[in-house]
Amino acid sequence: MSWRADLLAVWAVVVRNALMASRNVFFFFELLFWPIVGVVSIGLMTKFLGITPAQASFVLIGTIALSVVNVCQLEVAYAVLMDVWSKSIKHQFLAPIGIRHLTVGSWVVGMVRGSLLFTLLAVLAWWAFDFRVLAAGGGAVGLFLFGCFLNAWIVGVFVCALITLFGNRAEAFAWASVNLVLVLAGIYYPVSVLPEPAATLARAIPLTYFLDAYRSHFGFASEFAAPIATGLALSVVYAVVAHLAFYASVQRARRTGLLLKMSE
């Protein structure tokens, strides 16, 4: 496949996901309602508990990361979910495209939505709680966001694999899986407070390192050496594994007939 055909296939998915996103009322709730509710309620809780501004920033960074990862991850899962819901998935896999086109195309839309959401929540956190998310500098913010998007991509691709493996029954993973990852990655607390088996799992999650690196700009000592490099290296490994899993489950769906059962 030529690079031009690759780009066109990715662009096709970008346009499709963007059009669908612009016409679905649930996307509004995903992008605005729940994230805003999350930041406002957590911010108010930090005020009520009277914690230090540094501790409040620690928690708010986690809240914002949760929303960004969640929105981007759902967009990646939509690469398969939207076709499963509309029973049109066979047409997608009848076309001469690879799974990478689906996952990259939907990831691009996820990153756009995630960036919009991050900007919105950053402004809200600054206005309502005087928390300056961008104080860490453009480079740090960029790396943190990229880390969040990488994690979202990995979780989203695993969700796609589960849906093509188990069908509609696996739909709940799209909403549940990211929360499990975020709990282990130390979203509201340092991973050192986790009990040992959970702390070991946390160290296997790339987001843990990106959160750790970003929080270090707000005065928290880093728990890991070279967190960005570790996070990126782990992300590459998981991204490859996730895509292999997705490819294998699509092939399995072609063997079992699930691809047809999920279609018209």
Place this chain on the structure above:
Amino acid sequence: MPSPASALAIDAREVAKTFRSGWLRPRETAALRGATLAVPRGAIVGLLGPNGAGKTTFLSILATLLIPDRGTVRVLGLDVVRDSMALRRRLNMASGRPSFLWSLRVAEIVAFYGRLYGLSGAALRARVDALIEQYELTPYRRVPYSELSTGLKQRVALAKSLVNDPELLFLDEPTLGLDPDVSMRVRAHIAALRRERGVTILLTTHYMREAEELCDEVAFIKAGRILDAGTPDELKRRIGLGDVIALRLEPAVPAWLAEAPGVLRCASADGWTKCTVDDAEKRLPDLLRQLFAEGVTVRNVRVREPELEEVFVELAR
């Protein structure tokens, strides 16, 4: 004489597919049990059979959507499993129960699949416009898919299936549930595809008249096996249905009639004597001559060719 392999769009041999389901109590359903089919390039071939015969499974294997358990399947000279990606560029599919993303509009659906097949810019716009015009979808190009009628959805499916200008097209019950006038238009479109673009078409249908009107050849599938294949006329001859000559005779039926050359069987009912003959055009003059010679008055004669439906009933039995 069988066609050489290069002249075949589809060369499927001994294809088997079993579906397995259930975790605690595993069940197996053998959908195909060694189906063999050859489709010449540029032909329209109908795959006919009762419900659950394996038509859609067979079509899906040929279209690379399913991986067969056993057998060899070459489509357009390529192996459906090994060369599936290259093959997908050259084929497409539409079904009688189409479904696309609900909130996308007609033009957006065709354009989305056009991009997946490598079209862009002016070429994509021209292709989308041409297909929308060809399938009389211009007034609906900005209408969301969920708001279209069944007939319009089927036309969208046909437009989408031509977006890559396929050499081979699979149509799974393309006129299912359509009004007669819409069905006629869809059939005309299908015939035009072969006539104007030389597209090879394999279609499944439950409508025998449709198969007879459109198809150069038909293949009957039952319980996962192709029972017979050929032109409708060949099948009628092979099944031995013959033509029916109905006669109103006076006096009654002569005893020799059932034994006359070419007569397969004779039966009388409601004043008509119905003789099934191998070839009405060949046998009728001789029968009439003999009846006149014996002084039998022939008050009325009707000749009817057997219909594909009768072949279907015979084979499905």
